[in-house]
Amino acid sequence: GAGVSQSPRYKVAKRGQDVALRCDPISGHVSLFWYQQALGQGPEFLTYFQNEAQLDKSGLPSDRFFAERPEGSVSTLKIQRTQQEDSAVYLCASSFVNQPQHFGDGTRLSIL
Amino acid sequence: AQSVTQLDSQVPVFEEAPVELRCNYSSSVSVYLFWYVQYPNQGLQLLLKYLSGSTLVKGINGFEAEFNKSQTSFHLRKPSVHISDTAEYFCAVSDQVTGGGNKLTFGTGTQLKVEL
Numbered sequence: 001g002a003g004v005s006q007s008p009r010y011k012v013a014k015r016g017q018d019v020a021l022r023c024d025p026i027s028g029h030v031s032l033f034w035y036q037q038a039l040g041q042g043p044e045f046l047t048y049f050q051n052e053a054q055l056d057k058s059g060l061p062s063d064r065f066f067a068e069r070p071e072g073s074v075s076t077l078k079i080q081r082t083q084q085e086d087s088a089v090y091l092c093a094s095s096f097v098n099q100p101q102h103f104g105d106g107t108r109l110s111i112l
Numbered sequence: 113a114q115s116v117t118q119l120d121s122q123v124p125v126f127e128e129a130p131v132e133l134r135c136n137y138s139s140s141v142s143v144y145l146f147w148y149v150q151y152p153n154q155g156l157q158l159l160l161k162y163l164s165g166s167t168l169v170k171g172i173n174g175f176e177a178e179f180n181k182s183q184t185s186f187h188l189r190k191p192s193v194h195i196s197d198t199a200e201y202f203c204a205v206s207d208q209v210t211g212g213g214n215k216l217t218f219g220t221g222t223q224l225k226v227e228l
Contacts, residue, residue, distance in 0.1 A: 004155070033215060042116075042202050042218030043156070056215065091155055098214060100146065103155035 002026060004104035006092050012110045013082050021077045021107045025094030032075050033101060034067055035091040043091055049075060050097070079109075087111045114139040114205045118219035126227055127195055133188040133222045135177075135203030143205040144214065145186040147177055150200045150221075159201075162186065173197070198226045 005024040013019050025032050031050055035043035036059075046065065048056040051072035060067070064082075069075040079086055089108050093101035115138045125131045137143065144163050148156040160171025167179040177188045186203060200221045206214040 031214075035216075040220075042204075042220050043216070045215040045217070048215055059215075093156075100158050100161055101216065103148075103157070105153070105155045108153075 004092055004094050004102055006090075006104035006107050008107060009105065010108050010110075012112065014112050015083060017082055018078065018080045019082055019109065021079075021090050021109070023075045023077070023092030023094075023104060025073065025075070025092070026102055028096070029094035029102075030072075030097050031095045031099075031101075032069060033093045033095075034075070034077050035093065036061075037089040037091055037106070039088070046077070046090075082109075082111045084111050114143060114207070114217045116203050116205055116217055116219035118203055118222050120222050121220070122223045122225065124225045124227060125193055128192050130191050131189065131193050131197075131224065133201050133203075133224065135186045135188065135219060137184050137186065137203070137205050139184075139205060139207075142208045144208060145177075145179060146204040146206075146216065147171065147175070147186075147188050148202045148204060148218075149173075150202065152199075156202065159188070193224070193226050195226050195228065197224060199224060 007022045034046040037043040045059040047067045049069040064080045066078045089106040091106045093103045095101045117136045146161045147159040160169050162169045162179045170176045202221050203219045204216040
């Protein structure tokens with residue numbers, strides 16, 4: 001497929017566990033964004049990459065959240081020592097520079 | 113910093129009736145404006161965008177929006193809705209910055225429910 005691909009689609013973890021969420025952007029897209037969407041809310045910005053450089057991580061809620069994009073393509077969002085308030089849908093989006101973002105279907109994370 | 117207000121959390125409308133979903137924004141700098149649609153268990157799909165030029169913007173699925181700078185609004189309209197338009201609609205803004213860091217600030221969404 002030509003769209004943004006996220007995996008897994010659903011993830012259930014116990015409080016305190018670490019989780020890793022994957023994003024495969026559209027081929028050639030330089031920009032990659034992560035957003036967090038709580039139930040009944042709009043998405044909120046977490047972090048932004050241009051190629052492999054993380055240029056903005058101002059939206060990461062705590063130091064338990066970590067994102068990487070080592071080769072400028074696939075990105076992973078890692079959450080350490082998960083807590084119940086981390087339960088949300090995590091959306092990845094990619095784009096060419098200064099072009100509209102294309103979103104994946106998201107990963108729904110549930111922390112028990 | 114910007115903010116987006118979508119005052120209507122839910123809008124019920126009968127099929128083939130017109131609809132308007134309201135969006136107001138606040139920003140200290142010039143912005144780009146967007147409307148996205150989200151179907152259940154899916155990501156966001158771009159409906160339309162305002163970058164510059166004509167203030168009336170036409171998008172996919174028969175939707176259009178008008179940018180009003182003096183009222184800082186970007187309301188979404190459709191003259192005749194279909195049952196398949198039932199979804200969550202998000203208004204979003206980004207700074208007119210260079211370098212690609214055009215992160216989006218979203219409103220809380222409006223649930224459009226089309227009834228027969």
